[in-house]
Amino acid sequence: MTERLTDIGPPHYEKFLPPVVKENYGKWKYHEILKPGVMVHVSESGAKLFTVRMASPRLLATDTIRWIADLAEKYCGGYLRWTSRNNVEFLLTDESNIDPLIGEIKKNGFIIGGMGNSISNIVHTQGWVHCHSSATDASGIVKAVMDDLSQHFENMDLPGKLRIALACCLNMCGAVHCSDIAILGTHQRPPRIEHDTLDKFCEIPNVVSACPTAAIRPATVDGKPSVEVLEENCMYCGNCYTVCPSMPLNNAETDGISIWVGGKVSDARSIPKFSKLAIPFIPNNPPRWPEVVEAVHNIVDVWAKNAKKYERMGDWIERIGWPEFFRLTGIEFTKYHIDDFKHAGLSFKRTAQMRHLPEE
Amino acid sequence: MTERLTDIGPPHYEKFLPPVVKENYGKWKYHEILKPGVMVHVSESGAKLFTVRMASPRLLATDTIRWIADLAEKYCGGYLRWTSRNNVEFLLTDESNIDPLIGEIKKNGFIIGGMGNSISNIVHTQGWVHCHSSATDASGIVKAVMDDLSQHFENMDLPGKLRIALACCLNMCGAVHCSDIAILGTHQRPPRIEHDTLDKFCEIPNVVSACPTAAIRPATVDGKPSVEVLEENCMYCGNCYTVCPSMPLNNAETDGISIWVGGKVSDARSIPKFSKLAIPFIPNNPPRWPEVVEAVHNIVDVWAKNAKKYERMGDWIERIGWPEFFRLTGIEFTKYHIDDFKHAGLSFKRTAQMRHLPEE
């Protein structure tokens, strides 16, 4: 029997680099987007590398990966990569392979695009497919929203890049907190306490200290050590559930989604910023979450119509002001929009500089 | 005996308004600064009101007020006012009275100016003249600093307005926290606890709860109820002393001054902002605090040399960046400059946007 290998780390990336990349590594000179989903990088040596970007649902069956591998073999000398937003990139050196490749991709029901000033794939998480924490599904909403927005994936018809992300609970796996539009699974109720099992599965002092609002206190229930939750102090963050399986938050009646806007990650032009609350709550409505689709569609539309060239969602809103954002989108402004967490005061308007909205 | 009057409130301001003001109240059309310390307001009716602004040390003897009253009578029909920064304003209708008035003012050792893009009077507080809390004197530093800067009071030779304020302890009476330059009395040591008297003068639970860092705990000392201070948690805010006379903070050896820059109040161009720490500590050095005078002089100079027209201190620093501010002024950047209070994290540089300073 062979020795059990451990701690070997990932394979060296050089093994997987196409020859054109190895030869021109660090020597790329410029790039051009040739058409939606297709770009070329030109090296100082004059060598060219063509990239065709294909949308992916991220959740892939092995058969689909094999199909992708086949395409890479046929058109790309067997080389390909995935992007940081889970799209597939075919890496070609022969320009004449581009259109046949795209033909095969489309024939199999996949699409290409996501480059330049477009909407790329929605970064997302597990949802009901795998996670125990989720307040909503991930893949289903992503599919419904992208079906609706796919023209903006396949075309470069937007003022700037628009990055949408989805996380199925407040743990916010992915970078949803810094997205142009973030779709966030949101609980609205304190945890249910399963007093029967709590003492067995959880360490009570850990549970108590896990709560950021000090809403959890030790308590004896039916003679058993357990905890109680001061419901009015609970903000449904789920941190207790992470450390204690006997305090689930999910609730078929009251779980749903909140929508956040105006975050970004890049340092281009403006500095990175967090997404801000647009819509505090939309109930779950599977299989296609039409209210969420509609809400995202509306925000994208209003932005696309009003923003200047290169203006990311958040930069646009900062220019026009939040009152105007709420007016243009027709979204209701509520007390939930006003921060009441740690740095709340810094989000109050501490200036008399003000635009008065047209009276309607 | 006459009835004892109470709650009559201040006299009605109309009693003190000069006739030209009564007639043109709310009808002023524009103003012009005619020369340093002299401006004219022109009414829609064509009427003119001339203002001559005189520096004041704020702390005035009755004899000086009588002298001011005499001048007002002689040149202004008996009318005058004080400004929100404690300067005296003579209100004239006869333009030919301006120069004689100024002549008399100067003869008595007072100066005129403080208008337009100049340094006006330093808003300040009591210091050793009257307050029990002070870490430094107020009037003395103000006098020394203004002696040094008086050319900027008497001339309009600065890029924009420059507002200096001084408070003699962290209570910050006045608006020093939003000044272009703030001079702040600063303790560096925890309170001395006078255990003998504490129980008599102070309510221990009040004292304990007054401390923002929870540094104070009840304790019994020599059999008497008192308190103890966890010295490493104390940030010398003096809040305990405010509620308890037996916990004075002042200390001849370690009291002194910190200097803050870049705050403003007006909404003109940029929104109001707090002053930020420039120099953490300068020891008290009466009677003329030369190190403080020099430090303020330097900051004013560097700003005056580098700022654009209308650019207040804070706006200038935001344009050039704090690293450049520290480089140009030669002020040392220390760990004390990095915030560690409530909102500290928000003052960290959360972007890769960066200017690299020239290597020196």
Add this chain to the structure above:
Amino acid sequence: MADEKATPLLDELEKGPYPSFVREIKLAAKNNKMAAGVLHQLEKSYRDKIGYWKHGGIVGVMGYGGGVIGRYSALPDDFPEVAHFHTLRVNQPAGWFYTADVLRKICDMWDKHGSGLTNMHGSTGDMVLLGTRTEELESVFGELTKMGFDLGGSGSDVRTPSCCVGPARCEWACFDTLKTCYEITQHYQDELHRPAFPYKYKFKFAGCANDCVAAIARSDMSFIGTWKDDIQQDDEEIKNYAKAGLDIQSDVVENCPGKCMTWDPDNMKLTIDNSYCLKCMHCINVLPKALRPGKQRGVTILLGAKAPIVEGALLSSVLIPFYDIDNEGLDDLFELVEDGIWDVWTENGKNRERVGEFIQRVGMGNFLESIGLEPDPHMISHPRDNPYIFFDQEDEEEEA
């Protein structure tokens, strides 16, 4: 101890071009023992680098809980003249206007009953009479009220309101700062003189966004004048400024925070997209003959400024984006302040918790609900960026 009366250190501060407070103290000290006392105690402070005042006890005039700051020398044996050295805060007339007459009367009274030293004015706005003995307080008060003056605030009460010069001399006043200041002061005489709040409550009134009274930085309730319609524009005067050499593009247009101006140098035409104007005053400040605030004027009311103690300094933040105060009057406002803000704050505020800190503790949303105001996006610089929303139980029932 050579010359008991020598003040070598303070004498240094008589030198130099700026008016000297030492000269003032010496002037008063000529005829006034208390002034002499403060001079010599101050010289000792300069020598020792430390203040010599004790924490003040509760002193005041009959029936008032504020207006007097008690002060005692820590060295009464060395400086018996200032064993007591209380100040009186005298409520200034709105806009700090005086006549020569009334000033002289106050001076005469203060020479008789006090130190002959004053602060014109204190940072809150009061005329501060600096230093007298406990037994003089009632006499001072009696003479003041006879002249038509009253005390201002101190302690946990309404503090002496103050305002910018406003319509009395300024062309930019968007509301009557003096009248509003006066009327609010009169209306709140009881609250000013009898502390009944968790902590102090300050009012300040500035006629426009220049905020010449620093209202937004140091009053719990800050009134700042503004307008809703278009800036009044005189194109001829703009041309005059340009012809006189003002660089409209770089001095005006490029400094506009609303980024809503364009300058056509060929036609010397300035165009303002007023819907984007932030009412910041800059362009008006630079072109006072050509531009003026609009005609539909009022105030923005902001809440909560304070100095840093305890939780850090605050600037006021928008409570009422626009209120036509000159035409709609003060009654609605009194109701909001008394039955709304003060009620909730007095009921629920902690001891020494300013209203701004209180709002942060209970949450602006809850606070608005409790005082009966609708949330408005003008109140915030941006919506929350953290997901920790406390949902009302009621709402949930509806939504479920």
Add this chain to the structure above:
Amino acid sequence: MADEKATPLLDELEKGPYPSFVREIKLAAKNNKMAAGVLHQLEKSYRDKIGYWKHGGIVGVMGYGGGVIGRYSALPDDFPEVAHFHTLRVNQPAGWFYTADVLRKICDMWDKHGSGLTNMHGSTGDMVLLGTRTEELESVFGELTKMGFDLGGSGSDVRTPSCCVGPARCEWACFDTLKTCYEITQHYQDELHRPAFPYKYKFKFAGCANDCVAAIARSDMSFIGTWKDDIQQDDEEIKNYAKAGLDIQSDVVENCPGKCMTWDPDNMKLTIDNSYCLKCMHCINVLPKALRPGKQRGVTILLGAKAPIVEGALLSSVLIPFYDIDNEGLDDLFELVEDGIWDVWTENGKNRERVGEFIQRVGMGNFLESIGLEPDPHMISHPRDNPYIFFDQEDEEEEA
């Protein structure tokens, strides 16, 4: 219960133009029972609007503390195929490059030992193998290592580092993101596989300020490429862009956050005051043929990003303004990380306290001191605005 196998709700999500995850699950379900199980449990979730997974216990491969997320169905009687449904996080190759070959091998292995379902990739960057049984874990691990792959992180360890495509395809990479990512991953194999920290620690590497891997938002230690000297400028190419109709003034100059560009339309000349350039990438992004990052390249290293749980989300903030990583290598960095940051954080951090929260709790100044770095004004957006300075006792002695 009509047709046990019907999935009418999920079928709705096979419709529409975007590639469908339901199609993927069905594809796998044809030959794989676990995939079928997850399909049917998911249909029930869609019906009931709730997830049916239980909190995972501790499962993993021998000797590793991370890399596997345990997962069990809450309804094992109804869906016995997914009674166990653990995922494996497989450390991706840097830059997510693959060959057709290696992908096929992984697929074959996963059809044999798992659900046939994957995430390409997880949000941290791993290849996620979605769903298998506890008893399969060792076999999967054995086959993976034979292919040259290893597991990534989970739990309180170093998490799988990831990087942008960098010099492999991007003309803007200011350092070798792939090499750095690979070398750091290899160096920290032990920390990656054996959780010993207060909480997770993520590394991400972006070649320039565009930050195509969202490093600043979601890695405890974020590396972002930058440069120190002047932008490389090709004036001819700028003219070409202008001639082709690009509005250099409004598209480039007016969007420059450093406000350091001027455009002379008559001479088609772009001038950059590089001393004010913020290295934001915008002008380079718009004019890729004409402008390029300078030649003196390196990284800015930032610390502390994380999602909101518990104290609110954080972005990384500057720790090392500039480091010439490609030339100076990683040794100094390893020392700073291991003997500095991790030492201090592991010693003093609370359970489940990310390094960013830790720094805020102990104070950046103290943190820097403890790891032996000098404070630098590049680390802050502005100095403190509150007066609550904790002065060192030593300093005082000196000053006194």
